[in-house]
Amino acid sequence: MNFDLTPEQQHIRAEVRRFAEQEIAPRARHVDETGEFPAETFRKMANLGLLGLPFPEAYGGAGADSVSAAIAIEEVARACGSTALIYSAHLGLGCAPIAMFGTEEQKQRFLRPAAEGRHLGAFALTEPHAGSDAGATRTTARLENGHWVINGAKMWITSASVAGHLIVTAVTDPGERHAISAIIVPAGTPGLSFGKPEAKMGLRGSVTNAVTFEDVRVPEENLLGRRGRGLQQFLAVLDGGRVGIAAMAIGLAQAAYETASAYARERTAFGKLIGAYESVSNMIADMAVGLEAARLLLYQAAWLKDQGRQYSREAAIAKLYASEVGEKTCRDAIQILGGYGYSSEYPLERIYRDQRLLTIGEGTSEILRVVIGRQVLGEFVGR
Amino acid sequence: MHIVVCMKQVPRDNSVKINADLTINADGIEQIMNLFDEYAVEEALQWNEKLGGKVTVLSIGPDDWKEQVRRALAMGATDSLLLSDPAFAALDVLGAARVAAAAIKKLGDVDLVLCGRNSTDDESAAFAPALARLLGWPQLTYVGKIPALEAGKIVAERHLEEVIETVEASLPAVASVIKGINEPRYPSLLRIRKVAKVEIPAWSAADLGLTSADLAPVLNLAGRVPPPPRPKGEMIDGASAAEKAARLVDKLMEAQVI
Numbered sequence: 149m150n151f152d153l154t155p156e157q158q159h160i161r162a163e164v165r166r167f168a169e170q171e172i173a174p175r176a177r178h179v180d181e182t183g184e185f186p187a188e189t190f191r192k193m194a195n196l197g198l199l200g201l202p203f204p205e206a207y208g209g210a211g212a213d214s215v216s217a218a219i220a221i222e223e224v225a226r227a228c229g230s231t232a233l234i235y236s237a238h239l240g241l242g243c244a245p246i247a248m249f250g251t252e253e254q255k256q257r258f259l260r261p262a263a264e265g266r267h268l269g270a271f272a273l274t275e276p277h278a279g280s281d282a283g284a285t286r287t288t289a290r291l292e293n294g295h296w297v298i299n300g301a302k303m304w305i306t307s308a309s310v311a312g313h314l315i316v317t318a319v320t321d322p323g324e325r326h327a328i329s330a331i332i333v334p335a336g337t338p339g340l341s342f343g344k345p346e347a348k349m350g351l352r353g354s355v356t357n358a359v360t361f362e363d364v365r366v367p368e369e370n371l372l373g374r375r376g377r378g379l380q381q382f383l384a385v386l387d388g389g390r391v392g393i394a395a396m397a398i399g400l401a402q403a404a405y406e407t408a409s410a411y412a413r414e415r416t417a418f419g420k421l422i423g424a425y426e427s428v429s430n431m432i433a434d435m436a437v438g439l440e441a442a443r444l445l446l447y448q449a450a451w452l453k454d455q456g457r458q459y460s461r462e463a464a465i466a467k468l469y470a471s472e473v474g475e476k477t478c479r480d481a482i483q484i485l486g487g488y489g490y491s492s493e494y495p496l497e498r499i500y501r502d503q504r505l506l507t508i509g510e511g512t513s514e515i516l517r518v519v520i521g522r523q524v525l526g527e528f529v530g531r
Numbered sequence: 532m533h534i535v536v537c538m539k540q541v542p543r544d545n546s547v548k549i550n551a552d553l554t555i556n557a558d559g560i561e562q563i564m565n566l567f568d569e570y571a572v573e574e575a576l577q578w579n580e581k582l583g584g585k586v587t588v589l590s591i592g593p594d595d596w597k598e599q600v601r602r603a604l605a606m607g608a609t610d611s612l613l614l615s616d617p618a619f620a621a622l623d624v625l626g627a628a629r630v631a632a633a634a635i636k637k638l639g640d641v642d643l644v645l646c647g648r649n650s651t652d653d654e655s656a657a658f659a660p661a662l663a664r665l666l667g668w669p670q671l672t673y674v675g676k677i678p679a680l681e682a683g684k685i686v687a688e689r690h691l692e693e694v695i696e697t698v699e700a701s702l703p704a705v706a707s708v709i710k711g712i713n714e715p716r717y718p719s720l721l722r723i724r725k726v727a728k729v730e731i732p733a734w735s736a737a738d739l740g741l742t743s744a745d746l747a748p749v750l751n752l753a754g755r756v757p758p759p760p761r762p763k764g765e766m767i768d769g770a771s772a773a774e775k776a777a778r779l780v781d782k783l784m785e786a787q788v789i
Binding site: 154155156159160163164166167192195196197198201205209210211212216220 | 598601602605716717718719720721723724727728
């Protein structure tokens with residue numbers, strides 16, 4: 149048993165933290181207020197090698213492990229939630245499926261430029277009628293003269309309109325409910341259109357669009373992985389995505405925790421530092437406990453992934469726990485700062501709004517409890 | 532061209548404590564590459580990209596200083612050297628310059644030594660001049676730009692308080708650079724991975740042929756106290772912004788600031 153990060157992981161944390169503090173954090177408020185995509189930040193992240201961090205060097209990546217990628221997302225989120233969501237979705241949803249299931253040609257054509265940071269990747273799964281119940285997908289793709297012809301509508305797609313490629317799930321064999329496949333669609337393909345960016349409670353710098361496919365034609369070889377196996381593939385992708393969301397929750401909560409702890413050491417009330425009151429120090433203690441536990445769950449899940457072992461359950465547990473404890477941490481941090489916590493002049497209310505998505509995206513807390521409960525009790529539950 | 536960069540590891544912030552024996556206690560404070568040295572590393576790398584050759588990053592310190600040496604390698608330095616010996620624990624600035632000079636002589640083929648203008652912990656700014664003197668090489672301090680560097684010659688702008696001086700010197704030479712000479716790069720994460728396990732060579736006092744007489748401090752620290760805390764600010768109150776502004780102006784005039 150060894151709880152130490154490797155020297156390599158420690159160096160990656162130190163460098164990403166430094167970069168995030170200098171380049172990302174100063175722009176976080178602007179990004180939230182304007183909803184502007186932080187393009188300049190992403191150019192710099194590309195130079196650092198962040199955008200391909202966990203992918204092989206042969207495909208433009210930095211060849212780091214999943215624990216390092218989780219640490220990087222955590223550190224980016226500590227500086228800016230919007231940037232972290234774009235980053236996490238790019239790695240876990242836009243790139244990972246191609247790294248996992250792509251052909252050599254697909255890896256060179258789509259993964260390499262994305263890992264080098266020349267474009268972002270996106271993953272279009274959710275539909276107006278199919279969120280948690282991905283099996284209910286209605287978008288179709290039919291094979292016609294060596295091309296897939298895709299028709300349908302997707303919703304809540306992170307970075308859709310700014311991505312260089314979209315991985316789309318579609319029913320390829322109608323009649324069989326689960327005959328869903330994944331297909332790579334390059335940006336600019338005729339028939340592909342985007343709704344205007346959704347107005348959201350938080351993570352406003354991350355563009356979220358509806359996507360419409362009207363006779364979108366891509367070559368047959370853009371099929372990602374095996375035909376009809378889209379749902380199983382997607383579940384494997386989501387395990388990795390959940391590790392990313394857990395990392396994001398921890399990064400945001402860490403920022404809230406540090407702000408609250410610093411404030412408790414500075415602010416006086418009735419002649420004492422407020423940290424000297426147990427009601428405040430208890431909240432801070434609970435934050436420390438929650439963060440520590442969430443981090444252990446996160447690194448365990450990422451480590452299992454690096455070992456090539458099953459980690460679905462651990463990813464679900466880490467995501468569920470980190471997102472819920474993260475939300476509580478932000479809530480309590482605002483409580484400690486009082487009016488300053490509630491004011492938009494200070495970052496906490498933004499962090500709280502950003503954190504709120506994380507019990508919803510990539511598996512709601514409710515779905516995750518079903519997943520974990522079934523694993524504990526067996527398949528009969530919920531049937 | 533072989534450029535050596537002298538690099539020091541320093542505490543990230545100055546909230547250090549002072550031990551009873553007057554040494555600095557930086558426990559729990561993150562150690563980083565001295566700010567000005569980062570500019571020196573970047574300058575060396577940029578010239579190395581143009582001219583080829585080697586960039587050796589050199590540091591004097593215990594084994595855990597390898598972390599910042601490694602960071603310089605991840606930025607792109609081609610070679611590294613740690614001068615490490617228990618006898619180096621209490622060096623003053625002249626002693627440190629003697630150790631570095633011995634190493635640079637031993638390296639043999641060095642064309643240019645770049646340093647930061649000072650370290651952010653001791654702030655003596657005497658290291659580079661002492662090193663140049665010991666090596667018998669030209670010294671160029673406060674360098675804000677190097678317009679030319681070629682075989683046998685360096686042209687440098689010295690950014691002084693009132694003027695910018697352009698000076699030319701023969702190589703080998705020692706130059707100390709200021710903030711703003713360039714924009715230091717972030718090391719790429721790929722390189723961070725690649726250098727994580729690189730063996731950093733270490734030379735001891737014996738390797739450098741230095742005796743305890745060479746290392747004995749010539750400067751004795753007689754006292755060390757933290758500077759007095761900054762006086763508390765005064766909050767100006769008033770019913771309106773205009774009233775507060777008026778009171779502020781009164782105060783400033785009273786203090787003869789305006």
